[in-house]
Amino acid sequence: MPTEKITIATEAGHALEGSIELPTGLVRGAALFAHCFTCTKQSKAAVSVARALANEGIACLRFDFTGLGGSEGDFGRAGFATDVTDLVAAAETLLDRFAQPILLVGHSLGGAAVLAAANDLGSEKVAAIATIGAPSDVPHVLQRIDGDIEAIRKEGEGEVTIGGRDFALSRDFLEKVENIDLLEEVGRLKRPLLFLHSPTDDVVGIENASALFGAAKHPKSFVSLEGADHLLLDQADAQFAASVIAAWATRYIPMREDWPMPDQGVVIKTGHGKFGTEVHTKTHRFVADEPKSYGGDDSGPTPYDLLNAALGTCTAMTMKMYADKKGWPLEGVTVQVTHERNHRDECDHVEAMEEGRQMQALNRRIELHGDALDEGQRRKIVEIADKCPVHRTLEGDLHVHTRS
Structure with missing residues (x-):
């Protein structure tokens, strides 16, 4: 699906780098994804969740927190309070663009951040909140830091290692991490909540999910990510979490009432990307x-796929209906349809055609299933295929009338 790069301005004066995964078709709503501690918007969880939501018509913004990835600022002086401020700035960007309440999704410390940011945004701006492996105690992240924390408290700054990366942390960072009562924040929330957590998470234990769930008010839900690691490094785990969140979110970001649902025929609306429709x-x-070989995003069938499907599905339906009416033991039908653009080259017997006019063909292969069918029944069912309504339309005197 299409990905749009954006820049988010912060109150601190630096810019955050973000990517919006857009639905190929129309947009029903928007979501904001907050990545885990020292991760970036490119983490497997961030990308998987954002694209799964886009598949459901929900545009999803994933961005880098201050000082991480492509974002400006000093991570070592930021701290949790800055993460919350970053989230609010990113959320306001989405709210301005899509003009409706948004879904908040956060992974690990990003999950804690969306829970805290939701109250700052206000319930009228938040449709629902989902977290993955979130800690219930924000200072928990200090346990993941390899360095002399007490020396930083005394000296004001010091070098540490987090997840194999070196950072210079300040006393302000530690204080901003410690001065937050997340369970109190969760208890104040008045929005639907979904907590996803692995019972074997050895970074943020499952007891954190229990504490968050206990503090939350209904409506609230819990999904176990059995066997998953904290970072969802296995793509299957990331995809599962993404699909659950996407399905759950559609309840709180419903289909827009102004979307076209015609009484007859079909309505086509251009969407995003080069060809998204x-x-x-x-x-x-x-x-x-x-x-993608034609410049598209390969997020749906092509127009010729749909043409082939129209003939194939109508053929299968017609044959099955006929066999059912006759009471014949047809167990199923497989129809393969391919489109041939230069059929004239294959037909020496075709009479001369108008100059520049192209002769095309649809090639249909039919397979009937049912060992109890005799040869006469098989022959008759295949003959009936040519009587399907779409077949007759395509071979009839078809005109296309256009008005604007």
Whole structure:
């Protein structure tokens, strides 16, 4: 799906780097993802969740906190309070653009940050909140720091290692991490909450999820990420968490009432990316696109895929309906349809055609399933395929009328 690079201005005067994963089709809402401690917006969890939400029509912004990734500022002096301020700035950017309450999603310390930021934003701006492996005690992150914390308290600054990376931390950083009662913040929230946590998380123990869940008010939900590590390094774990959040979020970011659902025919709306297009019928909606080799995002079938599908599905339905009416033992049908652009080159017997006119063909391969069918029944069912309505339309005198 399309990815848009953006810059977020902060009150501190530096810029944060972000990426918005946009739905290929229309946008039903927006979400903000906060990455884990010292990670970046490129973490597996961040990318997987953002793209899963985009697949559900929810644009998702993932960004780098102050001093991390592509963002400006000094990480070593930032601390948790700055993370919360960053989140509020990013959220306001989404709110200005999409003009409706947003979903907040946070991983690890990012989860704690979205829980704290939600109260600063106000419940009217937040649709729902989901966390992955979040600590219930923010100072918990200090346990992951390899360095002399007490020396930093005394001297005002010192070198540390976090996750294999070297940082210079200040006393301010420590104080901003310690001066937060997250459970109190959670108890004040009045929005739907989803907590995802692995029972085998050896970085942020499962007891943190229990504490957060106990402090939260309903509606609240918990999902166990059984077997997953804290960072969701296994792509399958990241994808599972992403799919759960995306499915849960659609309850709180419902389909927009102004989306077209025509009484007849279909309505086509251009979306995002080079070819992203959304198809609306009376009761369904789906995305059409082009493959990446043509410059698309490959997020849906191509127009010719849909043409092939129209003939193939109508063929299968017609044959099954006929066999059912006759009471014949047809167990199933497989139809493969391919499109051939230069069919004229394959047909020596074709009469001369108008200059410049191209002859095309749809090639259909039919396989009938059912060992109890006799040869006569098989032959008749295949003959019926040519009588399907779409087949007749395509081979009939078809005109396309356009008005604007």
